[in-house]
Amino acid sequence: MHGFIPAARYLPYFTWPEVQALAARDDAVLIQPVGAIEQHGHHLPLATDSAIATGVLGAALYRLEPDVPVYALPPLYYGKSNEHIGFPGTVMLGAKTLLDTLMEIGESVYGWGVRRLVFFNAHGGQPQLMDIAARDLRARHRDFMTFPFFAWSVARGDTDLLTPRERAEGMHAGDAETSVMLALLGDRVLTAQAVAEYPPARGTRLTPEGALPYAWLTADLTRSGVIGDPTTASLDKGRRWLDLLGARWAEVFLDITRFELPASG
Structure with missing residues (x-):
């Protein structure tokens, strides 16, 4: 059941x-991996975001010393994926359903006595819901420390593994995701069916992502379901991504065990 997560850190085995006893520790941290079941082009499996959430998390947890009290809850495989409506295989939760689920998980954790909870998300369509859930739980319980994280955020400054265009325009099922999936579930990556596809240039300052975004559905931007270039992906790059992400998240999780909220003025 634990998959990429170290068995000794998988809470359902407790x-x-x-x-x-874990909840009695002030420094204990629980992590809720959050992914999605949604189309990722012709070459990647529906479980890509869920695999990356648990794979990156596992790479971090294996780096922690045994006495560091950081543990994983079971992954949430379904997410808010309605941007992929019309592509078979995508399973969609509504925003309210996912938000309610995160809130109820948080309430359960708080009820045990745990005071440090991470939402560890790998689906680009739902970071805002992680933010809302974490803030609302914090507002309900003034001694609850909640952290809404995106699995790729610690690597945003590392651009040498991607082409300039992929850095600027790649959004979904491109080089980075495909490379990591080659390292995690290489037998499920159909590299011969990978195609590159970017949104057409529109001659406007309005873009799908960035400072001046417009609301979009995947079908507005791509026919294949890919927004990026997976043809430049490689197993070597996937291993390098996992090593980089795992090392940096291990440092973050260790920081959380020591974190204290700023004292009010």
Whole structure:
């Protein structure tokens, strides 16, 4: 059941007295991986975002010393994926459904006595919901420390693994995701069917992402379901991504065990 997560850090394998003992620690951290089941072009499986969420998380957790109290909850495989409507295989939760689910998970964790919770998301269509859930839980419980993270955020400054165009325009099922999937589930990547596709230039300052975005559906931007170039992906790059992401998230998770909220003025 634990998949890419170290078995010793997978909370469902614990007994309730073990969870009770964990919750008694002020520095204990629980991490909720969040992914999606949605189309990723002709070459990647529907579970790509869920695999990356758990794969990157596992790469980080394996780096922590055994006495560091950081543990993973079971992944949420379904997410808010309605931008991919019309592509078979995509399973969509509404924004309210996902938000309610995150909130109820948070309430459960808080009820045990755990005071540090991470939402660890790898689907680009739902970071805003992680932000809202984390803030609302914080507002309800003034001693609850909540952290809305995106799996790729610690690597945004590392551009040497991507072409300039991929850095600027790649958004979905492109080089980075395909490379990481080659490292995680290489037998499920159909490299011969990978195609590059970018949104057509529109001659406007309005863009799908960025400072002046417009609301879009995937079918507005691509026929294949790809927004980027997976043909430049490689197993070597995937291993390098996992090593980089795993090392940096391990540092972040260790920081969370020591974090204290700023004292009010």
